[in-house]
Structures are given as structure tokens and as C-alpha cells.
Amino acid sequence: MEISLVLTYLTTFFSLFVLYVFLVTFFKYWKSYYSDPPASKSYPYISIVIPAYNEGLYLRECLESILAVDYPKEKLEIIVVDDGSTDNTYEIAKSFSTLGVIALTKPNGGGKKASPLNFGLKFAKGEFIATMDADSYLTKNTITEMLKLFSDPDVMAVSPAVKIRPSNCFIKEIQRIEYLMILFSRRILSFMDSVPVTPGPFSMFRTKVFSIVGNFDEKNLVEDQEIALRIQSHNFKIKSSVTAEVYTEPPSKMGDLVTQRVRWQRGGMRNYWRYSSMIKPSYGDFGMYFIPLNFLSIIAFFTILSLTLYSFVSTPYYLKYIWLDSLGLGVGTFTFIWAFLFIVGTFFTYLSIKSFDDEKVKLRYILSFLFVYWYLMVCYNLLWLFKELKREPTSW
Amino acid sequence: MERKISYEVYAIAFVLSAFTFLIGIFLGGLTTNSNFSGISTELSNVSSRVDSLKVLLLFDGNSSSFCPLYISELSDLNSEIERVGYKLTYIEDVKQAQDIELKKKYFLLEAESYLLSQKAKNFCSDKSILLINFYSNKACESCKQQGSDILRVRDELHNQNISLKLFSFDGDLGSSVADAFAREYGVNSYPSVVINGKTYSGPIAPDRLGSLVRSAYYENRSSGNS
Structure with a gap:
């Protein structure tokens, strides 16, 4: 059997297997999917740390959204850390000081977000610390919904349902679908104790976790993933909520989106590599399924890409005489397996969106997502590989 | 916390993947059989045309009226046989499937077509x-x-x-x-x-x-x- 055929079989089987693992886990925990533990009657003291660099455009709305949450204001500490902005970020933060907002400023720490985050952590007095991006917005019940998941004392961090507001911008809508799929997957991973990230837009931590695992890694490209992997490496739980909504501003230009994804991919893969020693049975599903999945996905992706390119390059000359017949003759085992893979993949996408009752996405965007997303992945994965091979210095 | 490995989830996912593959292989097999039966029908049609050409050869007529018809028929026939050959090769390349008897039948028709072409060269001065x-x-x-x-x-x-x-x-x-x-x-x-x-x-x-x-x-x- 040809090597290309064996690789095609393997990558297709792998893709199907991964999708089925997510779907089977979803149906296994179907009943618990929407039911979090009841809300606590007490209101613990919570610090929200917002690192901000040139966020003058969004900070006001961000702070207003926090001040509007259903949570006693005296139990909330809001700390804005201006990271040497050149716009009016600090002034905006200061203007909220009468409403209890603490505005701090420091010289820019080289561009990575962990530096102002750690700076803010030093001032935080809460029993829980939430980290938040200045271009993100809370809804009324975000905090109370997240606190529900802390009823388990082993839970050290909770990630919320980070969403994008509906718009008519194609790039934003594609990301909105993607975010819903990520949320759906993350909630499923939550049941496997394998949540790999505490998202930058908003995440909540039990304060004591920082004294055990340390603060954010100031050299990291994706510090919100690295801290989550570190928490996982200490065998603490991270849970993912689907009801604690946080809205964030996604890139609206293709160039910005690709830059963001290359950064995520570069930082992400480096972090998985750094924590690859967790690939052992004692780390359960996280060690034996999730971390290997990230490496295998990259291998599968480049294998599929190479096979696709190879099939174009190796198109036999005689095909031009029977190209019309070849369309029919080519329908065979792989056509059916790929059709099944496509159906299962579409079903997964459908479930992801459907699982959020209030999220309506136009069909044309869903179809575009299924086709466009592959090309986006090709773009940022190739760039990622190129930058890594070139050993290009990492930057935010 | 005590971690666990969801063996039953992976087992079910594996069985589902394997089942999906089996259905794909089964349906793929059906289409390959139907491809071969279609080609077999084409070969039977080509075979009838070869027989007609052989009959033309027995016709002892004037070469100026016989040859153009013979050469043109033969040319169509050659193209038809060639196309069938490509189809068989394509199925072999893409589906790694081969019907040896069908291929032998195809070679027989090719051989006949070759011999008929040689006749065209000898009797009709086909270049x-x-x-x-x-x-x-x-x-x-x-x-x-x-x-x-x-x-x-x-x-x-x-x-x-x-x-x-x-x-x-x-x-x-x-x-x-x-x-x-x-x-x-x-x-x-x-x-x-x-x-x-x-x-x-x-x-x-x-x-x-x-x-x-x-x-x-x-x-x-x-x-x-x-």
C-alpha cells in the first residue's frame, strides 16, 4: 500500500476519533452540561485586575460593565494597571476613582501582558482574583455564575464563556462561530479535567493558587494558557462555565487576526512542549489525551496539507482525457469516509452553536466558516512553522 | 485531585471511528464493483465494434472506398479503447483496486486493435x-x-x-x-x-x-x- 494512502487513512481516522471523543463525552455528561452547583449565599471579596496598554477606546465601557454587575460593590476591588500607555488610558482609569476604581501606572514592561498583571496582583486583596482585558465586558451575572464553580475546593480557576457580539463583519462572525466551538469544546474538556486555558478576556482564580504555583510568566507569549497548564501540572482543577458570559473585541482585520493566531500558535505549542512531561497516566485525560492531541493535530494538519499538495502535483497526465469520468470514478471509500467526517464535523459545529440558545448565527456564515477556516489555519500554521524554523524572536 | 482516564469514552470513540471506516469501505467497495461493471459493459460494446471492423476486413471491395471508412472507424475504436484503459488505470491509482480478468479482456481488445491498425498500414497505407x-x-x-x-x-x-x-x-x-x-x-x-x-x-x-x-x-x- 502506498505511503500516501496509509497517511490518509491514519489522519482521517485520527480526525474522526477526536471528534467522536468530544461528542461521546458531551453525551455522557449531557445532564450536567447546563447545571452548575447552586450559587453560594456568601459574597467573597474579589479583586479584578485589568492590565491596559493604549486601551483608551474600550476601557470606559469595560469599567462600566464591571460596575453594573449583580454583586455587592463593597466586595469588589477593581485595579487598572496602565502599562505605560501613550494614550489617555490612565486618565480614564483615574476618572473612575470616585467609583472605587484603583488606577495604577507603571513603565511599559516590554510589551507582554504578564508584567502589568503581576504588578496588579501585588495590590489585590481579594479571596479571589479575576484577570480581565480592557477590551472585554462583563454581563450582570458573570461573577456569580463563575463563583458557582468554585464550590469544589479543588477548583483553583474558572474560565468564563468568552463571546463575541454579533455584527455584520464577516471576519468577526467567523470568529464568533469559532469562539462558540471553543467554548463548547472547553466545557466538554472541563468534564475531563482538561481545561487548558484561563482566557485573558476574563478568568477567575482562587488567590492562594498564585502562592502555590507562582504568578504569571512574564516571558510568555500566551500567559493565560501557561498559567492554566501550570495549575494543571499541580493537579488542581480548572472549570469552564457556559453561563458566565464575557464579551470581547476580536480582531476585525484579516492581518490582525493572522498575527494574533500566529502568536497563539507559537506560544501555545511552546507551552505544550514545555509541559510535555505531563504526558503520563498520572495526569489522566489531560496527560494521555489532551496534550498529545495538540502535537498529533499539528502533525495531522501538515500531513493533510502535504497530501493535498502532493495530489495536485502528482495528478497523472492521462487524467485530462477522462477528467469528466474521473469525477464519478473517483467516488470511493475515501469519498464516503470524508463525507462522514464532514457530517460529524458539521454536526459538532451545529451542536456548538445550538448549545447556546441565545446565539443566532446566519447559515451563510456557518457554511463560510466550514470552508474559510481551513484556509485561515493553513495561513497561520505555515507562518508559525516559518517563524519557528527561522527562530524569529517572540513578540506580542 | 484524583485524575482519571476515560477509557470507556476512548473505546466508544474508537469503535465509532472504526465503524464509520467500515461503512466507508463497504460503500467504496460497492462503487468500485459498479465502476468495474460499467467498464465491463463498455468493453463489450468495444468488442462488438472490433467484430464489425473484422467483418469490414473480409469485405473484398475497392480500397479507395473501403479504406477511409476503415481508418476512421479504427481511429474511433482506438480512442475508445484507450479511454477505457485510462479508466482502469485511474481506478487502480485512486482506489488501489484491480479486476484482473477485466484487464486481460482489455489487453485482448488492445491486441486486436493493434493488429487491425497494422492491417490499415499495410492495406490502406495509413501513415x-x-x-x-x-x-x-x-x-x-x-x-x-x-x-x-x-x-x-x-x-x-x-x-x-x-x-x-x-x-x-x-x-x-x-x-x-x-x-x-x-x-x-x-x-x-x-x-x-x-x-x-x-x-x-x-x-x-x-x-x-x-x-x-x-x-x-x-x-x-x-x-x-x-
């Missing part, structure tokens, strides 16, 4: 060059390349109004007809080509192939004129 490509499907890296090169050369020559008729035989299939042709032309390695009866063993570069066919064509023409 087409006959090229037999002997290849092997087993461990012959250069055979595929040779096959493509021959087609490219043929298309190039077609633009120069030189007609090249192509016949291909898989020497390792165990077809008695292919074996007989190989013996007839002294072919014992692959790839080998026979151009108007002359055998050339081993891979040939496209340029040399083109010049071999061209010189066979001009040789033909000059012998026809004399």
Missing part, C-alpha cells in the same frame, strides 16, 4: 505510427513517468499532424496476449517501447522519444512515396 508501451505495475518507478511522457509526446506530435497510436501492456499481469506480444518483440524488461516494430528497452527521454517517432514517420512516408 499512423504504432507505439506499444510495455510497463509493469510492480516496482517500476520509471514506468509511470514513461507513460506520461509518451502521452505528452503524442499530443506534441499531433500538433505537427503526426498521428501516434498508442497501445499499452502490463507485462506483469499474466495476460497471455501481453506475454505473446512481449515475446514477439523481444521485450524482457520494463519500461520498453516498440515503435513501428522496433524495440527500445529502458526509459527514454521525451525528446528522444519524439525524434524516434518522427524519424519512423518520415521513414514511413518516404517508403510510401517510393
Whole structure:
């Protein structure tokens, strides 16, 4: 059997297997999917740390959204850390000081977000610390919904349902679908104790976790993933909520989106590599399924890409005489397996969106997502590989 | 916390993946069978046309009225047989499926078509060059390349109004007809080509192939004129 055929079989089987693992886990925990533990009657003291660099455009709305949450204001500490902005970020933060907002400023720490985050952590007095991006917005019940998941004392961090507001911008809508799929997957991973990230837009931590695992890694490209992997490496739980909504501003230009994804991919893969020693049975599903999945996905992706390119390059000359017949003759085992893979993949996408009752996405965007997303992945994965091979210095 | 591995989830996912594959393989098998039965029908039709041509040969008529009809029918027939050959090769390439009996039947028709083409050259002074490509499907890296090169050369020559008729035989299939042709032309390695009866063993570069066919064509023409 040809090597290309064996690789095609393997990558297709792998893709199907991964999708089925997510779907089977979803149906296994179907009943618990929407039911979090009841809300606590007490209101613990919570610090929200917002690192901000040139966020003058969004900070006001961000702070207003926090001040509007259903949570006693005296139990909330809001700390804005201006990271040497050149716009009016600090002034905006200061203007909220009468409403209890603490505005701090420091010289820019080289561009990575962990530096102002750690700076803010030093001032935080809460029993829980939430980290938040200045271009993100809370809804009324975000905090109370997240606190529900802390009823388990082993839970050290909770990630919320980070969403994008509906718009008519194609790039934003594609990301909105993607975010819903990520949320759906993350909630499923939550049941496997394998949540790999505490998202930058908003995440909540039990304060004591920082004294055990340390603060954010100031050299990291994706510090919100690295801290989550570190928490996982200490065998603490991270849970993912689907009801604690946080809205964030996604890139609206293709160039910005690709830059963001290359950064995520570069930082992400480096972090998985750094924590690859967790690939052992004692780390359960996280060690034996999730971390290997990230490496295998990259291998599968480049294998599929190479096979696709190879099939174009190796198109036999005689095909031009029977190209019309070849369309029919080519329908065979792989056509059916790929059709099944496509159906299962579409079903997964459908479930992801459907699982959020209030999220309506136009069909044309869903179809575009299924086709466009592959090309986006090709773009940022190739760039990622190129930058890594070139050993290009990492930057935010 | 106590971590666990969801063995049952992975087992179910594995079984589902394998089941999906099995359904795909089963449906794929059905389509391959239907492809082969379609090609078998095509071969039967081609076979009837070959028989009609043989009848034409028995017709002892005036060559000026017989030859144009014969050559034109034969040319259509050659193209038809060639197309069937490509379809069989495509199924082999894409689906790794082979129907040996069908392929042998195809080689038989190719052999008949070759012999009928030789008759056309002898009786009707047809100037087409006959090229037999002997290849092997087993461990012959250069055979595929040779096959493509021959087609490219043929298309190039077609633009120069030189007609090249192509016949291909898989020497390792165990077809008695292919074996007989190989013996007839002294072919014992692959790839080998026979151009108007002359055998050339081993891979040939496209340029040399083109010049071999061209010189066979001009040789033909000059012998026809004399």
C-alpha cells in the first residue's frame, strides 16, 4: 500500500476519533452540561485586575460593565494597571476613582501582558482574583455564575464563556462561530479535567493558587494558557462555565487576526512542549489525551496539507482525457469516509452553536466558516512553522 | 485531585471511528464493483465494434472506398479503447483496486486493435505510427513517468499532424496476449517501447522519444512515396 494512502487513512481516522471523543463525552455528561452547583449565599471579596496598554477606546465601557454587575460593590476591588500607555488610558482609569476604581501606572514592561498583571496582583486583596482585558465586558451575572464553580475546593480557576457580539463583519462572525466551538469544546474538556486555558478576556482564580504555583510568566507569549497548564501540572482543577458570559473585541482585520493566531500558535505549542512531561497516566485525560492531541493535530494538519499538495502535483497526465469520468470514478471509500467526517464535523459545529440558545448565527456564515477556516489555519500554521524554523524572536 | 482516564469514552470513540471506516469501505467497495461493471459493459460494446471492423476486413471491395471508412472507424475504436484503459488505470491509482480478468479482456481488445491498425498500414497505407508501451505495475518507478511522457509526446506530435497510436501492456499481469506480444518483440524488461516494430528497452527521454517517432514517420512516408 502506498505511503500516501496509509497517511490518509491514519489522519482521517485520527480526525474522526477526536471528534467522536468530544461528542461521546458531551453525551455522557449531557445532564450536567447546563447545571452548575447552586450559587453560594456568601459574597467573597474579589479583586479584578485589568492590565491596559493604549486601551483608551474600550476601557470606559469595560469599567462600566464591571460596575453594573449583580454583586455587592463593597466586595469588589477593581485595579487598572496602565502599562505605560501613550494614550489617555490612565486618565480614564483615574476618572473612575470616585467609583472605587484603583488606577495604577507603571513603565511599559516590554510589551507582554504578564508584567502589568503581576504588578496588579501585588495590590489585590481579594479571596479571589479575576484577570480581565480592557477590551472585554462583563454581563450582570458573570461573577456569580463563575463563583458557582468554585464550590469544589479543588477548583483553583474558572474560565468564563468568552463571546463575541454579533455584527455584520464577516471576519468577526467567523470568529464568533469559532469562539462558540471553543467554548463548547472547553466545557466538554472541563468534564475531563482538561481545561487548558484561563482566557485573558476574563478568568477567575482562587488567590492562594498564585502562592502555590507562582504568578504569571512574564516571558510568555500566551500567559493565560501557561498559567492554566501550570495549575494543571499541580493537579488542581480548572472549570469552564457556559453561563458566565464575557464579551470581547476580536480582531476585525484579516492581518490582525493572522498575527494574533500566529502568536497563539507559537506560544501555545511552546507551552505544550514545555509541559510535555505531563504526558503520563498520572495526569489522566489531560496527560494521555489532551496534550498529545495538540502535537498529533499539528502533525495531522501538515500531513493533510502535504497530501493535498502532493495530489495536485502528482495528478497523472492521462487524467485530462477522462477528467469528466474521473469525477464519478473517483467516488470511493475515501469519498464516503470524508463525507462522514464532514457530517460529524458539521454536526459538532451545529451542536456548538445550538448549545447556546441565545446565539443566532446566519447559515451563510456557518457554511463560510466550514470552508474559510481551513484556509485561515493553513495561513497561520505555515507562518508559525516559518517563524519557528527561522527562530524569529517572540513578540506580542 | 484524583485524575482519571476515560477509557470507556476512548473505546466508544474508537469503535465509532472504526465503524464509520467500515461503512466507508463497504460503500467504496460497492462503487468500485459498479465502476468495474460499467467498464465491463463498455468493453463489450468495444468488442462488438472490433467484430464489425473484422467483418469490414473480409469485405473484398475497392480500397479507395473501403479504406477511409476503415481508418476512421479504427481511429474511433482506438480512442475508445484507450479511454477505457485510462479508466482502469485511474481506478487502480485512486482506489488501489484491480479486476484482473477485466484487464486481460482489455489487453485482448488492445491486441486486436493493434493488429487491425497494422492491417490499415499495410492495406490502406495509413501513415499512423504504432507505439506499444510495455510497463509493469510492480516496482517500476520509471514506468509511470514513461507513460506520461509518451502521452505528452503524442499530443506534441499531433500538433505537427503526426498521428501516434498508442497501445499499452502490463507485462506483469499474466495476460497471455501481453506475454505473446512481449515475446514477439523481444521485450524482457520494463519500461520498453516498440515503435513501428522496433524495440527500445529502458526509459527514454521525451525528446528522444519524439525524434524516434518522427524519424519512423518520415521513414514511413518516404517508403510510401517510393
